[in-house]
Amino acid sequence: MKLPTLLLPLLVLLPLTVQAVEPLKLSLPTDNRALFDGKPEDFYMFVFRGKSKAWTAGQYGFVRNLITTDKEGVIATKFHEGLDIKPVKRDRNQNPLDEIRAIASGQVVYLNKNARGSDYGKYLVIKHDWGYGPFYSLYAHLARIDVELEQRVLGGHPIGKMGYTGVGLNRTRAHLHLELCMLSTVNFADWLGAPTPRGNYDGRNLIGLDIASLFLAAQADPKLSIPAFLESASPYFKVAIPREGELEITQRYPWLKKGDHSKPSASYEMAFTDSGIPLSVVPSHRQVTQPSLTYVRTTRSRHEHYTRGRLTGTGRRASLTKSGKKFIAFFTNEYTKAKTPSE
Ligand SMILES: [Zn+2]
Known part of the structure; x- marks a missing residue:
């Protein structure tokens, strides 16, 4: 069938003007597939707790620094922002041999080839865009990096070799530390108030998502998007901030905008998970300076334990700590305003 010639230019233009949401098409970064086989103890690298080996500490989430509380028994207070994936192949000297591969198509945006330059050791960052803002996968503790800066890679493309570079690691505990992150700000050096050798690709500026849950959810639903995945997360706290123009974070991730943004309002109310993943930005009439x-979720121990020290207090009584205020400044751009000379 012949298409009317009038339609042809339209067909060519459409893919350029409408950014379609693409399926995640995630693949695991090594040959270790135990996550999908229901054998987490074979998937996660353990940490030593006394003489015992705790594989649970290799998971994403609040999995480390156990403390005993009055009301809730033992809870883990230190947040682990990614997955520690065990090697499946070692040479006779116990060096890991696992090839590391990109978890999805993207572009290499950062390489740290200096094993001593960071807690992550040798690491690299790949930027992905599925049609709703940039996401960044981070591969750490590598022995070797096999890609160049700005190189485009397909999912499954080899990018390096597993190792144990970085602080506090040894051959026994060699693993891949994998994160999938949102970006807090494009002005990280301004936020930090100091030059940053890693540009914006510093762990402090990357907000790690629950990537193991995402892998499993995306396997069950191949059409899953990250915004849809985050719909199931519940907020731990909400913060009202004065509204002064659009936030940089909602320019980058427009799906965070909920409610009616077209009319003026005094403030925005931002919702966050316990670990600090932004979930929504809603216009609010609350007057704040x-x-x-x-809002805070009522839990039975101190809020410090659940929020990486960003909130203090217990129960319904809570406030932002100094580090909590610094964290919120990622989104308010207070740091850049302070630097702008008055007019
Ligand atoms: Zn790790």
Whole structure:
């Protein structure tokens, strides 16, 4: 069948003007597939706790620094922002041999080839765009990096070799540390108030998602998008911030905008998970002159333990700590305003 010639230019233009949402098409970064086989103890690298080996500490989430609380028994208070994946192949000297591969198509945006330059050791970052803002996969503790800066890679493309570079690692505990992250700010050096050798690709500026759950959810639903995945996360706290123009984070991730943004409002209310993943930005009539906590989940121990020290207090009484305020400044751009000379 012959298409009317009038339609042809339209067909050519369409893919350029409408950014389609693409399926995640995630693949595991090594030959270790035990995550999908229901054998987490074979998937995660353990940490030593006394003489015992705790594989649970290789998971994403609050899995480390166990403390005993009055009301909730033992809880883990230190957050692990990624997955520690065990090697499946070692040579006779116990060096890991696992090839590391990109978890999805993207572009290499950062390489740290200096094993001593970071807690991550040798690491690299790949930027992915599935049609709803940039996401960044991070591969750490590598023995070797096999890609160049700005190189485009397909999912499954070899990018390096597993190792044990970085602080506090040894051959026994060699593993791949894998993260999938959102970016807090494009002005990280300004936020830090110091030059940053890693540009914006510093762990402090990357917000790690629950990537093991994402792998499993995407396997069950190949059409899953990350915004849809985050719909199932519940907020731990909400903060109202004065509204002064659109936030940089919602320019980057427009799906964070909920409610009616077309009319003026006094403030925005931002919702976060316990670990600090932004879930929504909603216009609010609340009058605030500085970031103020408007909601907190009621838990039975101190909020410090659940929020990486960003909140303090217990139960319904909570406030932002100094580090909590610094964290919120990622989104308010207070750091850049302070630097702008007055007009
Ligand atoms: Zn790790």
